[in-house]
Amino acid sequence: MKDLLRTNSSLHEGIEKLLNIQAKIESDASNKYLAMAAWLDRNGFANTADYLYKQAEEEREHFLKVFKYITEMGGIAVTPTVSEVQQEFRSMKEVFEIALQNEITVTNAVNKIVAKCRTENDYATEEFMMWYVKEQREEEKNARRALELFELIDENSGSGKFELDKEIAKIGAIE
Ligand code: FEO
Numbered sequence: 001m002k003d004l005l006r007t008n009s010s011l012h013e014g015i016e017k018l019l020n021i022q023a024k025i026e027s028d029a030s031n032k033y034l035a036m037a038a039w040l041d042r043n044g045f046a047n048t049a050d051y052l053y054k055q056a057e058e059e060r061e062h063f064l065k066v067f068k069y070i071t072e073m074g075g076i077a078v079t080p081t082v083s084e085v086q087q088e089f090r091s092m093k094e095v096f097e098i099a100l101q102n103e104i105t106v107t108n109a110v111n112k113i114v115a116k117c118r119t120e121n122d123y124a125t126e127e128f129m130m131w132y133v134k135e136q137r138e139e140e141k142n143a144r145r146a147l148e149l150f151e152l153i154d155e156n157s158g159s160g161k162f163e164l165d166k167e168i169a170k171i172g173a174i175e
Contacts, residue, residue, distance in 0.1 A: 009074030012120045016075040018113045019125070022132075023067045024080035025109050030059035032102055035085045036095045045092060045161070047169035052099075054172055062135070069128055092164060093150050100143035107136040142171050 009016070037052035063080075070077040089095045110132045117126035146168045153167065154160045 010124070011070070011073045011075040012116075012122055015113065015116055015120060015122055015125055016070060016073075018109075018116055019066055019070050019075070020078045020080075022109055022113060023063055023070070023077065024083075025106055026059055026063035026066060027080045028083050028085070029102060029106060030056045030063060031082065031085045033059055033099070035087050036089070036099065039087065039089050040092065040095065040165075043092075045165040047165045048092065048095075051169045051172035052095075055099075062132070065131075069125075073124070091155065092161065092168075093147075093155060096143065096146040096150070096168070100140070100147060103136065103139045103143045107140060110136055145171050 011019070033052045033056035037049045037056060040046075040052060041049035067077045086098070089098070110129060114126055114129050114133065117123070117129065149164060149167050153163050155164060
């Protein structure tokens, strides 16, 4: 049965597995941003909360995009389980440090798929993944800019938190 299914799929089994892992990573990323947005929201950072609510939606789209691609190519898209995500943070800065770390992890996973595509001569998936390569370049740049703002604005000065909330949210607005 498995072999028969394979004849309907142009996806290499190893690539299909990596794409399903990617789907889970994107789905987890959406939930992580959602928890960050809620933390920011309940701590008075309304602007950055909106920014990360939007990021959570974008990650959900990234998840769906790869999930549907697996089916389109005749593979089996596995609905990811929901993982526990961090709900509490020490500071706004910690939120954005973790956000950058997460984006780097996503980039590494994307690169791993592209490398595998090259060894398996799967040019269709490689071309599909280029969208993610570009997206990750942008998302890492934004996450780094957010952290850079903590160097420019003192979080512990009088209006520091208020300024950071405003300035970081602008990164999302100019996307
Ligand atoms: Fe879709 Fe930012 O990872």
